[in-house]
Structures are given as structure tokens and as C-alpha cells.
Amino acid sequence: MNITRRVLLAAPGALLLPAPARADQQRLAAALRDFTGGQPMREGRVRLDVSPLVENGNAVPISVLVETPMTAADHLRRIGVFNERNPQPNVITAQFGPRSGRAYLATHIRLATSQALVAVAEMSDGSFWFQRVEVIVTLAACIEG
Amino acid sequence: MARVLLRVPNTAEKGSVIEIRALIQHVMETGYRPNAEGVLQPRDIIWRFTCRYDGEVVFSASFSPAIAANPFIAFTTIATQSGPISFTWEGDNGFAQTETRHISVT
Numbered sequence A: 001m002n003i004t005r006r007v008l009l010a011a012p013g014a015l016l017l018p019a020p021a022r023a024d025q026q027r028l029a030a031a032l033r034d035f036t037g038g039q040p041m042r043e044g045r046v047r048l049d050v051s052p053l054v055e056n057g058n059a060v061p062i063s064v065l066v067e068t069p070m071t072a073a074d075h076l077r078r079i080g081v082f083n084e085r086n087p088q089p090n091v092i093t094a095q096f097g098p099r100s101g102r103a104y105l106a107t108h109i110r111l112a113t114s115q116a117l118v119a120v121a122e123m124s125d126g127s128f129w130f131q132r133v134e135v136i137v138t139l140a141a142c143i144e145g
Numbered sequence B: 001m002a003r004v005l006l007r008v009p010n011t012a013e014k015g016s017v018i019e020i021r022a023l024i025q026h027v028m029e030t031g032y033r034p035n036a037e038g039v040l041q042p043r044d045i046i047w048r049f050t051c052r053y054d055g056e057v058v059f060s061a062s063f064s065p066a067i068a069a070n071p072f073i074a075f076t077t078i079a080t081q082s083g084p085i086s087f088t089w090e091g092d093n094g095f096a097q098t099e100t101r102h103i104s105v106t
Helices: A003-015 A019-036
Strands: A041-043 A046-050 A053-056 A060-066 A076-083 A090-095 A104-109 A115-123 A128-139 B004-007 B017-024 B046-053 B056-063 B072-078 B083-091 B096-105
Touching: A019 A076, A019 A115, A046 A115, A046 A128, A060 A076, A060 A115, A060 A128, A076 A104, A090 A104, B004 B096, B017 B046, B017 B083, B046 B072, B056 B072
Parallel strands: A041 A128, A053 A128
Antiparallel strands: A046 A060, A060 A104, A076 A090, A076 A115, A090 B056, A104 B072, A115 A128, B004 B017, B017 B072, B046 B056, B046 B083, B083 B096
């Protein structure tokens, strides 16, 4: 049996994600559906700033900035931040309005492990925009005592 | 009363965008951490933050256990008129605290 054939035989198995990763994806997708009410999300207009390499997952500074004129007719309504692999997919949900001036939010969050973060913005016209960011965490939060 | 750190400008020009930063001392116990005996410690978090400007809500947020201990939040609002800006935190075990600052708008 040559090596090429072995690689080909193993390939379908390698393409499948391990079961816990699939469960995380489904949980994140469900949380996003809850936020958007099933409306489609487009990538763009949202900037989620977080360090790509986090040393301490107990307090990770993040900020979200959304492109919008923030007028009475056209403004940001809500920002939701979600994670993939903490015990719960929700991080924060914030309400904005034309009196916010800027579509900006900053906070400190916990990350249990290396994972993806998703920030979603709901605009006053009912459209949803998002950005997804991968973060590597070296010291985990949440679960350890 | 939990200690609170607030950064609110004392004065602002009418119509300008001001940044507000608020931090409150709180453990934000997630409910997922075992204690020394291996028993899960019950959840104790702040789950709601509201900022009112002259009585009107200008910003609010819902926190989950993924918000770090001593929750910090920064956001902006437009300086519309002189008046009180109040901050309310609500949480588990009946936690409720309100702080107020005054802004002079010229």
C-alpha cells in the first residue's frame, strides 16, 4: 500500500471537526439567531478590537466600533458580543440610540480558552452586520478556581 | 456599597460627544467555578447597567458571566444640556447601586 492511498483514506475523517467543536458552533449559531431573530447578517461596518494573543483570559479588553452616522434616521440600535467556547455564548448586549453620538462600546471580558469572538450590530433600518475575530488565550478564565 | 470609579466630564460644549467610563467593584462570580471543597459557587453577577441623562436612558447593557470581575464599561453620549447623569447597576442577590454626577453644558 503506498502512502498516497493512506492519506486519501484518512482524509474524510480529518475533514470532520471533533464533536465538542461542532457543539460549540451550534451553540454560537443559536445565540446569534436569538439576537438577529433569524435575519441575515452581513460582514462589515463592525470593528471588533481585541488583542489576537491574550495572556490572561480573566480580563480581556475589547472594544466595538460601528460605522454609522448616528442620526435619528440612521443609527445603531444594538451591539451583541458572542463567544464560541466559554460556558455560555453570550458576552454583552448593549442598547444605543441617536443620543449616543458615536457607535462605540468598550469593556473587559473573560475568555475560557482560545476561540472566536463575534460582534453583531443591529442598525435602525433592521440590518445586521458582524465581524468575527480569532483569539489565542494562554491563561484561561471562568472554569479554573 | 461597592466602590465605583466614574469618568464623566464636569463641563462640555453643547452638542459635543463625551466619553463616559464606569467601573464598579464586584466579584462577578460566574457560577461555573468550584470552591476549595469542589462545590460550584453560586452565580453572583451584575446583569444590568443603565445610564440616564437628565432622566432619559441614553445607554444600557446586559452583562453575562463572561464580563470580567469589577465590570468596566466605556461608551459615549451627546452633551445636550446641563443636568444629572446617573448610573445604575443591578445584579444577583438584590444588588442595586446608583451613582450620580452633574454635567454643566455650555
